[in-house]
Ligand SMILES: Nc1ncnc2c1ncn2[C@@H]1O[C@H](COP(=O)(O)OP(=O)(O)OP(=O)(O)O)[C@@H](O)[C@H]1O
């Protein structure tokens with residue numbers, strides 16, 4: 585039998601503030617190169633608190649990106665996060681694969697915050713010994729999965745992958761930086777509405793949390809403190825000069841929100857310490873559009889006493905500078921992390 589070539593996936597990250605599209609191509613030596621990368625803002629009414637309120641707006645923006653990029657690949661991946669996704673590591677008695685497949689719904693029922701009949705379940709066995717098995721369980725609300733896959737179908741594409749933001753970010757990180765076996769690393773993807781946290785302890789992903797805090801909190805604070813419109817506040821936050829206002833002149837407002845963000849992380853870290861054998865996070869790796877807020881990295885460094893680095897999701901990916909001007913790519917790179925993580929997967933993986 586001929587070995588089938590693995591089919592690559594177009595990562596379509598439908599965030600609440602922007603749609604991101606990434607397609608990669610794996611060359612003969614195994615190295616990836618960038619085929620397509622696009623970023624388009626989404627109006628705030630389209631997705632509210634993580635729920636698709638107006639799918640026609642999302643489809644219009646995604647369609648425009650697809651046309652502009654000219655991708656011919658039919659296989660698309662989407663990614664979910666927030667309160668409609670639950671990730672749990674559970675321990676079950678040792679059993680065969682078939683037995684586990686039979687009983688996983690019943691097992692899941694005990695650990696999930698949702699009615700098991702309302703979710704799509706996926707699981708993978710992490711470790712097993714003679715008596716027990718550790719199983720990673722991922723559950724996503726069926727209606728949320730359907731919202732996102734139906735967007736892909738309405739774009740005339742095949743929904744070949746439904747990913748979860750924390751794992752897509754981890755995939756992008758490990759591809760570009762390797763698996764960190766000697767330290768505890770917190771991957772923090774700060775979006776507009778939510779930040780996704782994934783703690784890697786000596787090479788294993790051990791804790792996950794989506795926290796409803798992100799770029800919108802900065803925008804709200806700037807609007808409130810300076811009496812600006814939402815669009816004006818967004819612009820100043822992202823580095824534009826508006827009258828006398830620049831990120832430097834509003835640094836105390838930004839720092840105040842960064843401190844709140846840091847407190848949320850601190851609380852999650854402390855919970856992680858009480859439920860694991862670890863008592864320190866060595867390194868924080870930031871991704872997501874809002875990780876670019878002026879001085880956020882320094883606030884986290886000081887308050888959480890950890891090294892802080894901004895992830896470059898294209899670090900180990902080749903690209904043509906004429907097709908992707910570095911200034912454009914650098915500006916959008918943090919927001920592209922989830923889409924890159926999906927684009928590194930293949931159909932059926
Ligand atoms: N240069 C910048 N400085 C500060 N903030 C920025 C900058 N660029 C983008 N942002 C902010 O990043 C956020 C968007 O990031 P991202 O695209 O990762 O979020 P999203 O995926 O749309 O949101 P979510 O995942 O929360 O639904 C917005 O709040 C935006 O204002």
Ligand SMILES: [Mg+2]
Nearest residue numbers: 599600775922
């Ligand atoms: Mg996002």
